[in-house]
Amino acid sequence: MSAPRYGAEPSKVTRTIILVVVAIVFVTPLAVLAQFALRVGQPNAKGVQAYGFQHFGDIFNPANALTYEPLFQGITNSLVICAITILIVLVLLLPTMILVELKFPHLRRILEFVCIIPITIPSIVLVVGFIPVYSIVAQVFGSSPWTLAFAIGVIVLPYAYRPIAANLAGVDVVTLSEASRSLGAHWGNVLWSVIIPNLRRGILSSVFITVAVVLGEYTIASFLSQNTFQTALALIQQTDPYVSAIFAVFALLLAFAILLIIGRASSFGRGTSRRKARKS
Amino acid sequence: MTAAVTAAPATTTRGVGKLSRRRSAVWLGLTPFAAYVILFLAIPAVLAVGSGFFDDKGAFTFNNLKAFADPNILGDFGATIAVSAVTAVVGAIIGAVICFALLGTKPDGLLRTIVDSASSVLAQFGGVMLAFAFIATIGSQGLITQWLVQAGLTANIFNDFNNNGTLIYQVPGLAVVYLYFQVPLMVLTFMPAMEGLKATWGEANATLGGTRFTYWTRIAMPILAPAFFGSVILLFANSFSSYATAANLIDQGGITPLDIRQQLTSETVLGVQNVAGVLAFGMVVIMIIVMVAYSALERRASRWRR
Numbered sequence: 001m002s003a004p005r006y007g008a009e010p011s012k013v014t015r016t017i018i019l020v021v022v023a024i025v026f027v028t029p030l031a032v033l034a035q036f037a038l039r040v041g042q043p044n045a046k047g048v049q050a051y052g053f054q055h056f057g058d059i060f061n062p063a064n065a066l067t068y069e070p071l072f073q074g075i076t077n078s079l080v081i082c083a084i085t086i087l088i089v090l091v092l093l094l095p096t097m098i099l100v101e102l103k104f105p106h107l108r109r110i111l112e113f114v115c116i117i118p119i120t121i122p123s124i125v126l127v128v129g130f131i132p133v134y135s136i137v138a139q140v141f142g143s144s145p146w147t148l149a150f151a152i153g154v155i156v157l158p159y160a161y162r163p164i165a166a167n168l169a170g171v172d173v174v175t176l177s178e179a180s181r182s183l184g185a186h187w188g189n190v191l192w193s194v195i196i197p198n199l200r201r202g203i204l205s206s207v208f209i210t211v212a213v214v215l216g217e218y219t220i221a222s223f224l225s226q227n228t229f230q231t232a233l234a235l236i237q238q239t240d241p242y243v244s245a246i247f248a249v250f251a252l253l254l255a256f257a258i259l260l261i262i263g264r265a266s267s268f269g270r271g272t273s274r275r276k277a278r279k280s
Numbered sequence: 281m282t283a284a285v286t287a288a289p290a291t292t293t294r295g296v297g298k299l300s301r302r303r304s305a306v307w308l309g310l311t312p313f314a315a316y317v318i319l320f321l322a323i324p325a326v327l328a329v330g331s332g333f334f335d336d337k338g339a340f341t342f343n344n345l346k347a348f349a350d351p352n353i354l355g356d357f358g359a360t361i362a363v364s365a366v367t368a369v370v371g372a373i374i375g376a377v378i379c380f381a382l383l384g385t386k387p388d389g390l391l392r393t394i395v396d397s398a399s400s401v402l403a404q405f406g407g408v409m410l411a412f413a414f415i416a417t418i419g420s421q422g423l424i425t426q427w428l429v430q431a432g433l434t435a436n437i438f439n440d441f442n443n444n445g446t447l448i449y450q451v452p453g454l455a456v457v458y459l460y461f462q463v464p465l466m467v468l469t470f471m472p473a474m475e476g477l478k479a480t481w482g483e484a485n486a487t488l489g490g491t492r493f494t495y496w497t498r499i500a501m502p503i504l505a506p507a508f509f510g511s512v513i514l515l516f517a518n519s520f521s522s523y524a525t526a527a528n529l530i531d532q533g534g535i536t537p538l539d540i541r542q543q544l545t546s547e548t549v550l551g552v553q554n555v556a557g558v559l560a561f562g563m564v565v566i567m568i569i570v571m572v573a574y575s576a577l578e579r580r581a582s583r584w585r586r
Contacts, residue, residue: 014381019382022374029417029460030413032413032416033412033417036416095309095313096310096313100310103306103309104310114321117325119517120517120567121564122522122563124537124541125328125329126325128540129325129326129331129560132331133323133327150316151324153316154317212401212404216405218408218524219524219527230408233408241416244412248408248413252401252406256397256398256401259396263393263396
């Protein structure tokens with residue numbers, strides 16, 4: 001018999017019913033997408049559908065190389081854009097956040113405001129402004145896909161900012177840097193071997209969120225006529241919906257797996273540090 | 281000890297002399313990020329919103345705002361707000377029920393990590409792929425649609441909604457698909473508030489003779505209300521600005537982001553210039569109203585989160 005309940009917690013039965021119903025409703029379309037990717041041909045006269053891995057083979061069949069070329073090109077482009085966007089986060093955003101924390105704490109609110117703005121401006125609105133800006137960018141850098149990283153870097157700002165800011169709030173960087181400076185460390189040393197290691201968790205999660213946002217970005221790429229993973233998926237969907245379904249399922253599962261691993265890793269980390277704290 | 285004491289003033293005076301120059305050197309450290317934000321955030325945002333106020337000769341004009349007099353444009357604006365409002369409210373309620381079900385589970389546990397990861401994937405990554413999933417599920421040849429047809433319902437809700445063809449290729453159908461990223465976003469944003477409910481409040485309620493019903497109506501709901509409505513606003517903004525899912529389901533207009541696509545990819549049909557800019561301006565106005573309301577509610581909600 002369970003103890004009398006005072007607080008907000010639901011009973012075990014209620015919880016199970018709610019979660020099972022939600023799980024079924026949310027897994028259905030994704031399971032159907034996976035099932036769709038395994039369909040072979042049309043259902044026969046009795047309405048029986050054949051299944052197999054035929055469409056997986058199609059992807060690697062040299063005869064189809066031309067059809068799927070945009071997809072592989074799009075994935076490559078997205079990975080390049082990903083790398084440059086991460087660089088923007090690590091080289092532009094991160095040092096600025098640390099600098100503001102150390103030297104200009106009164107600017108913290110302004111920096112936060114600037115970084116949150118992209119959430120309030122829909123991508124489709126920014127696109128209207130990006131089109132004229134990119135006609136100039138194209139003159140300077142050419143119209144290669146990697147230039148898209150500048151625009152996507154802006155979309156990423158709010159997501160990348162938050163984990164680092166949360167981590168910064170929990171670490172007293174001012175005291176840390178003063179301590180290491182008084183022990184004779186150079187500014188480079190302070191940054192590289194004192195501050196950055198303390199922000200590892202925040203930096204790591206903002207990098208992973210950046211990867212997810214870049215790989216999921218569709219709006220800007222499609223209007224600036226660049227071929228990325230998402231625009232390629234949308235394109236292939238027109239000619240070979242099975243293959244785009246395969247890639248969609250794999251992308252979703254991969255993103256889920258990555259987030260799950262980060263989540264488990266950080267909770268294990270928290271668990272051990274708490275245990276250590278209790279021992280001491 | 282003495283060495284340290286005598287050395288200290290010396291460094292301080294040397295520091296003071298260099299201070300202003302050093303200070304400006306440190307200021308320089310902010311310029312790369314500032315330049316980036318100005319070039320790729322400030323300028324595009326101003327261009328997007330401002331372009332609606334210029335005619336094709338570059339002269340300032342309010343004339344383009346006439347675009348909002350067009351019944352299609354205005355109707356689509358209303359439809360966008362309606363879809364966003366419906367999915368925000370329904371998504372928030374379903375999401376809150378899920379958060380309720382998750383109360384009392386270990387925050388670091390496997391279940392919560394799975395729910396969090398799945399929510400992040402659906403809320404931030406889904407877009408185009410969700411559109412595919414729904415075409416395969418309840419599209420005209422979708423699995424569930426075909427089941428219904430085989431069960432004898434040749435014209436069912438999915439393939440003949442409102443006597444107007446397939447549900448998900450119409451604006452009301454978008455609401456169904458949008459819920460698949462709205463509910464996860466609600467779970468992500470509302471769970472921290474839900475976890476802020478303290479066990480002691482429940483015990484206080486019980487010692488004062490309250491039931492679980494009074495606990496919810498007199499304590500939990502009033503405390504959660506600002507956070508709940510804040511999340512509703514966030515969800516509204518989320519579906520108001522989403523484009524990828526709709527773009528892969530509907531070929532024409534129907535909601536404002538799709539109207540912007542039409543304006544950007546084809547010639548103007550309304551007799552005024554820069555309609556895309558005008559629509560962008562309209563969207564930003566709504567977003568500003570929504571975000572001001574959000575920050576007001578967020579301030580109230582954070583009171584209980586300490």
